[in-house]
Amino acid sequence: MxxxxxxxxxxxxxxxxxxxxxxxxxxxxxxxxxxxxxxxxxAALEHNLRTMADWCTAAGVDLAPHGKTTMAPALWQRQLDAGARGITLATLAQLRVARAFGVDRVHLANALLDPAGLRWLAAELDAAPAFSFTCWADSVRTVDLLREAYPGSRPLDVCVELGAQDGRTGARTLDEALAVARAVCAAPRLRLAGVSGYEGALKSTHAIETYLRTMVVLHDRLRADGLLEVPDAIVTAGGSAHFDTVVRELAPVRDSGTRVLLRSGAYLIHDDGYYRTVSPLxxxxxxxxxxxxxxxxxxxxxxxxxxxxxxxxxxxxxxxxxxxxxxxxxxxxxxxxxxxxxxxxxxxxxxxxxxxxxxxxxxxxxxxxxxxxxxxxxxxxxxxxxxxxxxxx
Structure with missing residues (x-):
């Protein structure tokens, strides 16, 4: 101790x-x-924890809160105990912290291209059958690098990341995203797990809604083309400011059995500034x-x-x-x-x-x-x- x-x-x-x-x-x-x-x-921690957990349950969506907000495994555990499906992280170093503390379901909201890191990840996945991991890819080049560097015997779950003009990462068109998805499906040790994205960098409600609807279109194309056949396929978005809009706009994907996964992280702590002005809860x-x-x-x-x-x-x-x-x-x-x-x-x-x-x-x-x-x-x-x-x- x-x-x-x-x-x-x-x-x-x-x-x-x-x-x-x-x-x-x-x-x-x-x-x-x-x-x-x-x-x-x-008292505020407990209130926020229960408020978000109850809201997600009522909305019928899963939550994998972004652990980078706190990098506090004790708080991650409280979120998991309250019903979170996993923990979202952003970097290899953060992932290693999660594994050191026994977090078994991690969603990496990023591409993982470091060869040494992929070798470590492969060893973790092969040694721990209960460990579930998903990362993102937004280009065929990214998929090629994953295919070349990942040596694991278990398949590496990858979400195709859709972006938007003036957004952050992510393929900028449906055709580009579909090409990424096909490349994942063609790679021997990779598996297409769903569609991912981040709406928080967009500047208007209209832009956010349009973007989320395009994510639904991409999901439906993947389903129609037989590319998204894994159990527990996901469509994931949702920072800590617009997650109500995310749930509303992504709701149609649930009709095919796909999970909607939120990644909101700041809700547990909240604040007396930015999030106070934008949180829907x-x-x-x-x-x-x-x-x-x-x-x-x-x-x-x-x-x-x-x-x-x-x-x-x-x-x-x-x-x-x-x-x-x-x-x-x-x-x-x-x-x-x-x-x-x-x-x-x-x-x-x-x-x-x-x-x-x-x-x-x-x-x-x-x-x-x-x-x-x-x-x-x-x-x-x-x-x-x-x-x-x-x-x-």
Whole structure:
């Protein structure tokens, strides 16, 4: 069992030399931890987990949440226990983390072309009959490289990836996608598993709907041509912003027995920024930043001891919410972040106060912390630490 020490900036020195269980047995409070700090809220995590699981069940779709959001195997396990069909990942390194923690169903939302990585994957598949893996291909060249480099005895499941103009990866036309699918079917150790894509890079609702309908057309062509005959064939899309649209538009493929697989990952953590404005579900932000006022050099300016090294900023600056143990910060705003400082303006705070910050974009919050405390209630005057979540970036 891992021992806590100086490597984990979230824990105080009194925890060094203890296991997480031993540290938690002392019933630490949030005020026992240093700043800057990222925390998770236990009640919000549970609410989000159940809300998404119930929604997917009601919609009749599967969920393989994107594990790259948290890279926290303990949270992945909670998602699997709540009914997720598998975990989605993006890179070979992430896949190796999943296998190290015994994740048996992985959907790689990317092409895997590294020859050494494919040799490792083949050995994993051959040694573990329960391990299920799917990756993507968006060109005949990709299929050729997979065919040449993959040495496994079990077939490698591949989804043909359809893209769209101004989107991310993916074949840009139906004819190109069909050529990819035929190449997969012709390769001796590859197997066509379905159709994949990502709608989140598109700029309008109309573009997203048109794209998803084209995915359905591609699926139907593959079925009609006898190319998609595997059990549990899938059509998969769905980031964390438009998954309701994905379910609505992809629904027709279910008539032929194909599964609709969502890959939404940010729902579990949600946020107080981008996803708060776009999520179709009533989720709660389960993450907060905490930083201490270390300077009041001007009447309207306070400097906090956390910055870009600690909190996300790519989808919006932190939102000042309240003083720990005190009141709400009405009218306060963050105007800039440096590496280790937050510029807080128009806030009624004193040097030494600890400010709770709402954050935007969980994907770029978690990668800054290798151990994240979970508190019972981030809104309480004196939150208590009830768990620690380990990440592996």
């Amino acid at each position: 891992e021992i806590l020490d100086w490597r984990f900036k979230a824990v105080p020195d009194r925890a060094w030399g203890k296991t997480a269980a031993e540290f938690l047995a002392d019933r630490p409070a949030l005020e026992d931890l240093g700043t800057p700090l990222l925390t998770l809220d236990a 009533p989720l709660r932000s389960a993450m907060h930043g905490w930083a201490r006022v270390i300077s009041r050099p001007e009447p309207s300016l306070a400097l906090l001891d956390g910055g870009k090294r600690d909190f996300p900023y790519d989808e919006g600056l932190p939102e000042p919410q309240r003083v720990r143990g005190g009141g709400e910060l009405t009218g306060a705003r963050v105007t800039a972040l440096n590496d280790q400082h937050t510029f807080l303006r128009d806030a009624d705070v004193r040097v030494g106060d600890v400010v709770r910050l709402g954050l935007s974009h969980p994907c770029t919050a978690f990668d800054k912390w290798n151990l994240i405390p979970v508190v019972d209630d981030a809104h309480a005057p004196d939150p208590q630490v009830v768990d620690l979540v380990r990440t592996f970036f």
